[in-house]
Amino acid sequence: MAEPIKVVVTGAAGQIAYSLLFMIGKGDVFGTDQPLILHLLDIPPMMGVLEAVHMELRDSALPLLRDVIITADPNVAFKDVSAAFLVGAMPRKQGMERKDLLRSNVSIFKTQGQAIDQYAKKDIKVLVVGNPANTNALICAKYAPSIPKENFTAMTRLDQNRAQAQVAAKLGVAVNEVYNVAVWGNHSSTQYPDISFAKIKQDGEEKDVLGLIQDDEWVRKEFLPTVQNRGAAIIAARKLSSAMSAAKAAADHMKDWWSGTPEGKFVNMGVISDGSYGAPNNVIFSFPLTIKDKKWSIVQGLVFDAFGKDKFDLTSKELVEERDEAMSIIEDADA
Helix, strand or coil: CCCCEEEEEECCCCHHHHHHHHHHHCCCCCCCCCCEEEEEECCHHHHHHHHHHHHHHHHCCCCCEEEEEEECCHHHHCCCCCEEEECCCCCCCCCCCHHHHHHHHHHHHHHHHHHHHHHCCCCCEEEECCCCHHHHHHHHHHCCCCCCHHHEEECCHHHHHHHHHHHHHHHCCCHHHEECCEEEECCCCCCEEECCCCEEEECCEEEEHHHHHCCHHHHHHHHHHHHHCHHHHHHHHHCCCCHHHHHHHHHHHHHHHHHCCCCCCCEEEEEECCCHHHCCCCCEEEEEEEEECCEEEECCCCCCCHHHHHHHHHHHHHHHHHHHHHHHHHHHHHC
């Protein structure tokens, strides 16, 4: 069996981690023959809760789990880790302006970026789950200059999964029969979930999703806002955030990054933009990607209609605004 790899999860006493840690520990992410050492990071007041999570992991008798380290020290948490799930972030509270939220998160992701830079493996794969995930990932990368920017990603897989589920329900097919849904831009209500290129495969035959749906009204006025606002709808109904589906999406994201994408299929991640499709540079932007040997590539040659271009430009504008606000906070703090 392979040597154990070290994996860190931040915000490890929270709800998303509570589901995610079990998925990682039983081999859903890195494979059923890959032993693991889990590093669990949270703030000092949560150490009692984290010890209880540690007990449950131990009691789950997971064969791949060689050790669990719980800590409030980022320098310990990121020591020699190969993969990071950055789940912990400052949540937006009632009455909080976006700049206030960004200011709180700059502090968190600056500290974690510095610890990654100093202590993690140089080929670490970093997934930022905590919102605003795209801009938090950009901040983290800024403070880890020795790690390639391509190794910092933000999670838009939850949006992809939500979009696939809506299409599957509309067409009356299994969700795993729907593929090549694109998610462009920010993990926010401006995101553009795009089924222009989506396919289903039934009885060995590939079919275009839009050709089967043939309902622009449903796509634009039901599908799009449902996916864009799904997180808010779950909070309204549950009075808590979408923890279980977020954990599943984080596991899906890292599994595909680790193992690669099947031929002819793509997945979505927020990655450092190279300007593809006219996206702004120096933001973490969600693109459809293929992955091979743990390296992602942006799918090229997809074509927007005018409606799609408007949506693309809207989410691009928001990401630039977030980036500029975050960088002004950083400049003020570093002055």
